[in-house]
Amino acid sequence: MPIERRANEILWRRQSPVAQAARFAGWLALAALTVFTFEVMTRNTIWAFFLDAPRQAADLLGRMVPPRWSYIDQLWWPLWETLNIASIGTLLAIGMALPVAFLAARNTTPSVAFVRPLALFVIVSSRSINSLIWALLLVSIIGPGALAGIIAISLRSIGFIAKLMYEAIEEIDANQVEAITATGASGGQVLVYGIWPQILPAFAGVCVFRWDINIRESTVLGLVGAGGIGLNLQASLNVLAWPQVTLIFLVILASVIASEWISARVRHAFI
Amino acid sequence: MLRIEGLTKRYRTGDLALDKVDLEVPGGQVMALIGPSGAGKSTLIRCVNRLVEPSAGRVRLGDTEITGLSRRELRRARRRMGMIFQEFALVERLTVMENVLSGQLGHVGFWRSYLRRFPQPAVDAAYQTLERVGLADQIDKRADALSGGQRQRVGIARALLQQPEILLVDEPTASLDPKTSRQIMRLICELCAERHLAAVINIHDVQLAQLFVQRVVGLRAGQVVFDGPPSGLNPEVLTRIYGEEDWTTAATRRKGTDGGDDDALDEERMAGIV
Structure with a gap:
């Protein structure tokens, strides 16, 4: 009920206080869910590997470049x-x-x-x-x-x-x-x-x-x-x-x- | 010519759009069908060429009973009835010429029409008709590049290319400005006179109808409540058709002018400029 009648004025809000509280609860639940799923997701992560990732990526990249241009003949x-x-x-x-x-x-x-x-x-x-x-x-x-x-x-x-x-x-x-x-x-x-x-x-x-x-x-x-x-x-x-x-x-x-x-x-x- | 007997249409929703309508339109007569929205005007003309299947009653065009035809025979009968639409209903992405030639589809086989190989007489007729409606220089334009009045002229040309015996016209001027509306109505009525065509014109602009047609039929809630000359539309009749309203201005207005007041107004407005 966004419109509220008082003695001498009519108040208008976008949402009633109840709807507003429900909205807030909804956002809160979403935030909680995000935190929780991140927990679950990373449970099996070995952080040593994760921290090592940039080095590994750089290593792989180093082996990937330069491309072997002559291989193109076999790709046509x-x-x-x-x-x-x-x-x-x-x-x-x-x-x-x-x-x-x-x-x-x-x-x-x-x-x-x-x-x-x-x-x-x-x-x-x-x-x-x-x-x-x-x-x-x-x-x-x-x-x-x-x-x-x-x-x-x-x-x-x-x-x-x-x-x-x-x-x-x-x-x-x-x-x-x-x-x-x-x-x-x-x-x-x-x-x-x-x-x-x-x-x-x-x-x-x-x-x-x-x-x-x-x-x-x-x-x-x-x-x-x-x-x-x-x-x-x-x-x-x-x-x-x-x-x-x-x-x-x-x-x-x-x-x-x-x-x-x-x-x-x-x-x-x-x- | 066109004879409608006991025509009834009840939609699946239960709405009774037409209630035992009897109507006869002799050859060469231009008739206006007036009435409030939802009175069944559009349903009536669509029942004539069976774009809407009537629930009961009979429609005869000349010697053919339209209501009893098989699908194949119906297609042949539809060639004799040209239809003109409110929103023009041109195929927007086709050219003016293709739209006009589509009036010949009932006479041409599938592959010829698919390949746009229309017989030369049809192409000649299309050129002549486009010239007659004043669009000779727009032939190769796409339909969606034209103005409202021009589009309706294409719609008229398409209907004429069927070489019809009768025109079914559904609110031809509803999407047009007043001046173009008059031009379009005048064109339709002139063409009917030239070719001795009968026409049923749905129209909600009573004054416009009064200016151009020979006969007015008033429809209310699916029933004919008035049938007579345009001069018979007095306040009492208009109330019978549309319901209670102060009709005095509408009824007296038509005594004054015919086509001249647009120009007169323009003259007045221009008077101070030069």
Whole structure:
């Protein structure tokens, strides 16, 4: 009760005294929890190691630089493979995600009771498993190599793309759809003229965003044997070839920067 | 021409939007549908082309009973009814030309429309119509680059490209300024006269309706409570349609002017400057 009537005046406060006390108690509890969790977290920490960390890091860094530039000759092909895993995986995902998105969107699904929950289930199950886990499963099913990586990337991306797209579809302006329907257009024409132009910017943005993420994810798929530059990373780590690891990091960094630049340009072009 | 019999619409929420409406619009007649918000005006015209499915009653356009058609036949029937919308309902990211040509979608196959390969006569018709509504120089602009009045002209051109027999017009001027509103209403009525089109125009601006139409139908709570010439809208009738209010100014105003008062006001205001 923020408003309080007294004999000759009306008091107004943002919160009643009780709410104020509750708020204070809430903040206090949060602070206490933070202190407590820090306690738990550091229970097994060996502080000697922690204090030693800067020296260890400096030591590792010293062994990592300079990068072994000549190793780049062996990285071109894995890098190309990585880009392909990301790009083909994204394309496959787009192809599968679009129908799912239309089935999941409340305003375009043929049946809210049956088809929509099914589509939503596809989305959730795809999203709940990380690309690396998908890759792990697929490597044991279809064997190591880029194909497993491509499928892992696309399976993970279906849910992401379909979810963002069905939200975009649900937000379209129904008037435009109505207007196209009123001309006597068929269902397909309504889709192409009434709906597609409205979701095109979102579509372009989502696809390049996911492609951008997939470039990053595909660089680690090699750790579980699913092809790409990650294979070299793992091999170099295994033999403690730190200068090679540094070069791989630099190559990954460069490709991620390039993909971000490209996706920013594409998003800009489609607004 | 358009014949509505016992048309009833009850929404799933239980609201009765239309209650046994009987109405007949002969060919070439421009009719205004007035009434308070929620009276069922929009529902009525949407029941005609079945963007909203009526609950009961019949709608006939010429010899076709719209209410009994299959989905396929309905699409064919919709080509004969052009629709114009309050918020223009243009596809914002398409060009003016694409928007106008979308009036032809009912006549063109999927792939031709997907590839924007419209038949030459349709493209010619689109050019002519755009010229008629005064947008010949805006053809390649995107719809969202136009002003409100220009957008509504595109909406009108799109409806005309269907070569319709009747126009269903839903609050064409509600998002426009008074001057543009008059221009748009005048354009719609002129085009109806030129092409011998019938029109049902939902409009909440009674004075605007009185200026341009031949017949006014008043709707209240889903029922027709007035049907007659614009001159019949006296305070007693307006009260029947909209409820109690002092209508004397509205009723007397229309005797004075027709289109001239905007200019007259501008003249008055400009008088001291030069």
